[in-house]
Amino acid sequence: MEISILITFAAGLINVLGFVIYNWQASKSTVTPNLASWGIWAGVTIVNFTSYHSMSGDWAKSLLPAISSALCILTFLLILTKGGKILEMSKFDVVSLMIGFLSVVAWRLFRSATFANLIIQFAIILGFIPTLRAVIVDPRKEHPLPWFVWTVSYTLFVAVVLLRWTNHWQDLVYPAIGIISFLLITLLSKRSSIAR
16 A cells, blocks of 8 residues: 555544544533634535545545545534534624635636635635634633644645645645644643643
């Protein structure tokens, strides 16, 4: 079996582990999931996965986005069933969903999954902002462990893209955003684990 395939499966399993840890922590109320972030990610994740798969044309590169997409939606639903309330949509929510809609329109108009995927990355970044703001104010809102696990998973994702390189730099944009964003939340929430 190719090393890139082994790394693909490792990245997927590690990603699942991150979601298991996160949802367990949420069920025990040791973290406070930001409903705005998870709502944005749940709303744009399918477009992200489908455009990434169409853009890369590689099932190995697309496995992690597929897993993340399904588990992101599941996590959002679990947060809602635990008593999360749908709040009024903030500016971030509205802008993110509009960007998601724009990416679908762009995909249809320009017949370019790449263009659609690059546009949707702005919505994903906006999804991180409510959680980042929350952990800056109170690091206890999140625990660093799942965010670190996701950082490792997306680092392996970059390794898969590089091992299966096809001279398409755009294949690196989504995993790079993931690494940077997950690592930021890991480091910001780590401040509270030192005091725990």
